Amino acid sequence: MAKIVVDGVDFSVAEGTLLLKALEAAGHAVPHLCHDDRLKPHGGCRLCLVEVAGDRRPVASCNTVVCDGMVVQTQTPLLQTLRATNLSLLAARYPADALTAEPQHPFHQLLAGCPTDSPAVRRAVGFHDESHPYIGTSLDRCIQCERCVRICDEVQGQFVWASWQRGEQTHIAPNHGSTLLEAGCVACGACVDTCPTGALFDKRSQTAVENWTRSTCVYCGVGCQMEVGTANGQVVQIKPAASPVNRGHLCVKGRYAYEFGTADDRISEPMLRRDGTWQPVSWDEAFDFIASRLAAIRQQYGADAIGVLGSARATNEENYLAQKFARVVLGTNNIDCCARVCHTPSAKALKLMLGTGAATNAFDDIEHTQLLMLSGCNPTENHPVVGARIKQAVRRGAKLIVIDPRRTELAAMADLHLAVRPGHNVELYNAMAATVVEEGLLDADFIANRVDGLAEFSQFVRDYAPEAVAASCGVPAGLIRSAARLYAGAKPAMCFHGLGLTEHVQGTEGVMAQINLALLTGNLGKRGAGINPLRGQNNVQGSAQMGCDPATLTGAQSFVEAGAHFKSLWGASLPASHGLDLLSMLDAARAGRFKALWAVGYDIYPTLAHVAETAQALAALELVIVQDLFLTETAKAFGTVFLPAASVFERDGTFMNSDRRVQRVRQAIKPPGNAQPDWWIIQTLAQRMGHQTGFDFDGPEAIWNEVRQLWPAGAGLSYARLEHESLNWPCPDEAHPGTPVLHIDRFASGPRATLACLPFTPSPEQPSQDYPFVLVTGRTLYHFNAGTLSYRTPNARLRPSDTLDMSPQDARRLLLNDGEPVRIRSRYGEAVLPLRISPTIKPGELFATFHRPDLWVNRLTSSYRDNRVNSPEYKRTAVTVEPVFGGGN
Numbered sequence: 080m081a082k083i084v085v086d087g088v089d090f091s092v093a094e095g096t097l098l099l100k101a102l103e104a105a106g107h108a109v110p111h112l113c114h115d116d117r118l119k120p121h122g123g124c125r126l127c128l129v130e131v132a133g134d135r136r137p138v139a140s141c142n143t144v145v146c147d148g149m150v151v152q153t154q155t156p157l158l159q160t161l162r163a164t165n166l167s168l169l170a171a172r173y174p175a176d177a178l179t180a181e182p183q184h185p186f187h188q189l190l191a192g193c194p195t196d197s198p199a200v201r202r203a204v205g206f207h208d209e210s211h212p213y214i215g216t217s218l219d220r221c222i223q224c225e226r227c228v229r230i231c232d233e234v235q236g237q238f239v240w241a242s243w244q245r246g247e248q249t250h251i252a253p254n255h256g257s258t259l260l261e262a263g264c265v266a267c268g269a270c271v272d273t274c275p276t277g278a279l280f281d282k283r284s285q286t287a288v289e290n291w292t293r294s295t296c297v298y299c300g301v302g303c304q305m306e307v308g309t310a311n312g313q314v315v316q317i318k319p320a321a322s323p324v325n326r327g328h329l330c331v332k333g334r335y336a337y338e339f340g341t342a343d344d345r346i347s348e349p350m351l352r353r354d355g356t357w358q359p360v361s362w363d364e365a366f367d368f369i370a371s372r373l374a375a376i377r378q379q380y381g382a383d384a385i386g387v388l389g390s391a392r393a394t395n396e397e398n399y400l401a402q403k404f405a406r407v408v409l410g411t412n413n414i415d416c417c418a419r420v421c422h423t424p425s426a427k428a429l430k431l432m433l434g435t436g437a438a439t440n441a442f443d444d445i446e447h448t449q450l451l452m453l454s455g456c457n458p459t460e461n462h463p464v465v466g467a468r469i470k471q472a473v474r475r476g477a478k479l480i481v482i483d484p485r486r487t488e489l490a491a492m493a494d495l496h497l498a499v500r501p502g503h504n505v506e507l508y509n510a511m512a513a514t515v516v517e518e519g520l521l522d523a524d525f526i527a528n529r530v531d532g533l534a535e536f537s538q539f540v541r542d543y544a545p546e547a548v549a550a551s552c553g554v555p556a557g558l559i560r561s562a563a564r565l566y567a568g569a570k571p572a573m574c575f576h577g578l579g580l581t582e583h584v585q586g587t588e589g590v591m592a593q594i595n596l597a598l599l600t601g602n603l604g605k606r607g608a609g610i611n612p613l614r615g616q617n618n619v620q621g622s623a624q625m626g627c628d629p630a631t632l633t634g635a636q637s638f639v640e641a642g643a644h645f646k647s648l649w650g651a652s653l654p655a656s657h658g659l660d661l662l663s664m665l666d667a668a669r670a671g672r673f674k675a676l677w678a679v680g681y682d683i684y685p686t687l688a689h690v691a692e693t694a695q696a697l698a699a700l701e702l703v704i705v706q707d708l709f710l711t712e713t714a715k716a717f718g719t720v721f722l723p724a725a726s727v728f729e730r731d732g733t734f735m736n737s738d739r740r741v742q743r744v745r746q747a748i749k750p751p752g753n754a755q756p757d758w759w760i761i762q763t764l765a766q767r768m769g770h771q772t773g774f775d776f777d778g779p780e781a782i783w784n785e786v787r788q789l790w791p792a793g794a795g796l797s798y799a800r801l802e803h804e805s806l807n808w809p810c811p812d813e814a815h816p817g818t819p820v821l822h823i824d825r826f827a828s829g830p831r832a833t834l835a836c837l838p839f840t841p842s843p844e845q846p847s848q849d850y851p852f853v854l855v856t857g858r859t860l861y862h863f864n865a866g867t868l869s870y871r872t873p874n875a876r877l878r879p880s881d882t883l884d885m886s887p888q889d890a891r892r893l894l895l896n897d898g899e900p901v902r903i904r905s906r907y908g909e910a911v912l913p914l915r916i917s918p919t920i921k922p923g924e925l926f927a928t929f930h931r932p933d934l935w936v937n938r939l940t941s942s943y944r945d946n947r948v949n950s951p952e953y954k955r956t957a958v959t960v961e962p963v964f965g966g967g968n
């Protein structure tokens with residue numbers, strides 16, 4: 080601690096604190112304009128000046144670090160004169176009307192407290208952009224604090240803004256291009272958020288906010304914390320909140336894509352389909368109908384003819400109730416969620432080899448690592464706040480390896496980019512492991528203390544020397560060796576991965592092969608290391624963790640280890656049969672053995688692979704219950720009952736993010752019409768079906784407390800703690816600080832882990848003369864999965880359509896033009912998309928997004944699945960492409 084004296088009073092603050100912050104903490108805050116906690120000290124506006132004993136001239140407190148014995152004056156006459164002069168210089172030529180129209184901006188508040196001369200001439204404006212859907216510019220208010228320039232560089236890493244010219248003519252404008260979007264803006268809103276004058280503003284937030292509610296983003300698994308601004312019962316603005324996850328930053332979806340809740344086609348009444356048309360009914364009628372149909376189906380076909388899908392978009396509490404409903408009320412383990420189609424392979428691989436099926440390290444480790452290896456993930460688009468943190472780590476000197484068939488934004492920045500052929504991950508990792516073994520790059524101590532199976536593994540990987548597999552996996556042998564050396568040589572080195580590893584026939588094995596590399600090089604159980612799946616939706620980690628998985632109970636506990644505890648707490652027997660996963664439920668439906676499905680917040684029809692097969696299965700069902708905000712494609716085509724759910728803004732609970740944090744979701748507004756929170760819907764139906772006890776919670780906190788009783792690693796995560804702490808599980812009791820790094824001294828499965836020998840067998844899905852291209856499907860920044868939420872916001876303007884990305888070479892060869900609609904055909908179906916010619920794609924490969932259900936990209940994908948956990952092979956389909964004569968469909 081450093082002792083300082085401020086205006087004659089003694090204070091103690093932590094050594095190294097910025098003087099500006101120390102003064103704030105001491106209750107002697109000084110005015111400031113160009114400072115932002117998220118940015119490096121700048122010292123430009125000279126408003127935060129203070130006098131420090133021993134210094135001849137006043138210093139900028141935002142640019143000075145406290146040291147022991149410092150004696151500081153904050154209010155001398157000299158300082159007051161200097162501040163007033165500096166403020167009036169900034170106010171010169173400032174539009175006076177702005178002060179009265181929008182008094183809330185920090186600069187306007189400073190001017191109100193400090194009389195300045197009234198401005199005579201308006202400032203010249205260098206740049207004006209009307210075209211952006213979210214960001215407005217009034218640069219006559221720009222006071223050159225450069226906060227926008229700095230935050231775009233230092234936090235988002237996009238380098239959109241620049242300060243142009245000198246002196247009187249100085250102005251802020253994009254680095255290049257005539258609009259923000261042309262300059263590469265990704266609409267994160269950080270520049271708007273930091274601007275102290277309103278020179279940059281949120282176009283859609285013109286209503287004054289009445290209330291701010293802290294909550295968690297509804298989109299991806301990063302789990303950003305946000306302040307939800309409401310007025311007149313509606314969300315009118317969203318701002319980033321400070322938290323260890325997002326550190327006061329958001330991406331375009333979290334910050335701006337919130338208007339789905341008030342979309343015209345939001346459904347807020349329960350509905351039954353009668354004679355082919357949807358008719359609104361009361362909750363009573365809907366529940367009575369479902370209860371009697373479920374009872375009849377169970378009577379006729381048995382409980383295992385029914386299945387429930389939890390929702391990765393709903394809370395932990397709701398998913399917990401969904402699986403309890405399946406197991407206790409229906410009596411079946413047929414319960415799953417969309418983790419099945421993305422990271423169940425990761426969870427399986429991690430559980431099998433290390434004992435805990437979740438990311439090993441926290442996002443904070445990005446700032447503590449020497450090297451990042453990203454495999455089959457595209458964080459700047461899909462986990463953008465993490466993507467931005469990775470970019471900054473690389474700017475600060477961390478090494479970067481990217482393994483991805485495409486040259487993604489981060490691949491273009493990487494030290495090494497390994498453009499592996501889609502589906503050849505196991506082969507490539509085996510070759511990297513072979514290099515590590517052959518060249519003696521192992522961490523011998525770590526292996527001696529914690530790893531088994533080296534002899535057998537060394538023998539096994541001999542067949543995978545880089546020179547032997549280079550041609551097959553598409554990466555030159557020299558590059559494979561360089562990557563192995565770089566990864567093994569950097570201590571610590573951290574892996575992130577995505578669906579490019581998991582959505583393959585060898586998905587689980589791809590993750591296992593990556594874990595081998597971490598075991599060989601000692602990159603587990605320490606800060607800045609580990610194996611980290613970037614989980615998909617806001618609560619996909621939680622949905623599966625709560626037990627929406629046929630094979631595991633809440634807390635990913637097995638029936639053997641935890642079954643007795645559940646039976647006694649639930650006062651019920653557990654279903655005896657093995658549950659079906661989602662894909663097996665649909666297989667059983669096609670075989671006539673499965674009859675009813677309740678899909679909570681999951682639109683399976685357009686998002687599962689091989690739409691034609693999904694349709695056959697859904698058509699064979701007698702009862703399809705859809706619980707959602709909108710009439711999804713599944714509901715439109717096959718729904719029997721629709722139950723209207725409350726949105727993320729309309730209820731309480733918790734989500735679990737990608738780095739194992741449980742975070743609060745708080746109700747900010749009321750649901751529309753008769754829409755209800757998912758937990759209420761599930762609980763009320765359970766009661767209707769005769770289960771009063773066990774489903775009589777008075778709200779999400781009570782449900783969560785039952786979860787804490789059943790899941791030892793979550794027992795310490797009380798709502799009271801979550802109010803002010805950000806904790807990673809395991810957190811077994813209320814005094815426990817949480818566990819950001821797993822497997823520190825021993826693995827969850829025991830003291831030692833075993834290397835896995837994983838022979839590579841290629842996917843049966845192979846290109847041929849008729850289907851010469853390999854199509855990869857995936858995501859883009861502006862839209863989210865089935866597009867259900869994001870296409871109901873102005874993000875639709877930022878990216879109106881899915882595209883088929885093709886290399887310039889192939890486009891030239893096939894005489895196809897950019898933007899032209901093309902027909903893509905696979906062995907399973909066809910789709911029409913506009914072509915986008917992109918140098919990020921290799922010849923012979925293609926990439927398409929799948930966000931617009933009406934374009935049906937999944938008509939193309941096959942029914943091949945991961946050989947261990949059944950995840951569809953979305954990332955590899957043989958197709959052919961041809962022009963669509965006479966335009967698109």
Ligand SMILES: Nc1nc2c(c(=O)[nH]1)N[C@H]1C(S)=C(S)[C@@H](COP(=O)(O)OP(=O)(O)OC[C@H]3O[C@@H](n4cnc5c(=O)[nH]c(N)nc54)[C@H](O)[C@@H]3O)O[C@H]1N2
Nearest residue numbers: 455456457461482501502577578579615857858860863864
């Ligand atoms: N903006 C946005 N964000 C999202 C989503 C969204 O739809 N939009 N969805 C959320 C969900 S549910 C999920 S699960 C996550 C997914 O996030 P990611 O895992 O990042 O998702 P994808 O874009 O599907 O695939 C990632 C990358 O895998 C590469 N790839 C394909 N095949 C291979 C291969 O064989 N090997 C390797 N090494 N790479 C390969 C692709 O080129 C692609 O760049 O994103 C979440 N975040």
Ligand SMILES: Nc1nc2c(c(=O)[nH]1)N[C@H]1C(S)=C(S)[C@@H](COP(=O)(O)OP(=O)(O)OC[C@H]3O[C@@H](n4cnc5c(=O)[nH]c(N)nc54)[C@H](O)[C@@H]3O)O[C@H]1N2
Nearest residue numbers: 392417421680681682686706707724856864865867929953
């Ligand atoms: N070709 C191809 N297909 C893919 C993939 C791929 O990479 N390629 N990826 C796959 C992956 S990883 C995933 S996760 C799936 C995603 O597929 P989905 O899970 O269907 O996609 P989401 O858009 O996340 O939508 C879930 C639904 O939740 C609803 N919802 C939102 N909030 C709530 C709520 O609070 N309560 C309720 N009840 N509902 C709510 C939304 O309206 C939406 O209908 O797609 C898969 N499909």
Ligand code: SF4
Nearest residue numbers: 231264265267268270
């Ligand atoms: S919105 Fe984000 S990316 Fe766009 S200019 Fe502002 S800070 Fe940069």
Ligand code: SF4
Nearest residue numbers: 296298299303330333
């Ligand atoms: S990075 Fe993910 S959690 Fe954060 S604001 Fe964007 S979509 Fe939301």
Ligand code: FES
Nearest residue numbers: 111113124125141
């Ligand atoms: S806030 Fe310190 S110089 Fe601007």
Ligand SMILES: [Mo]
Nearest residue numbers: 420421615616
């Ligand atoms: Mo996902």
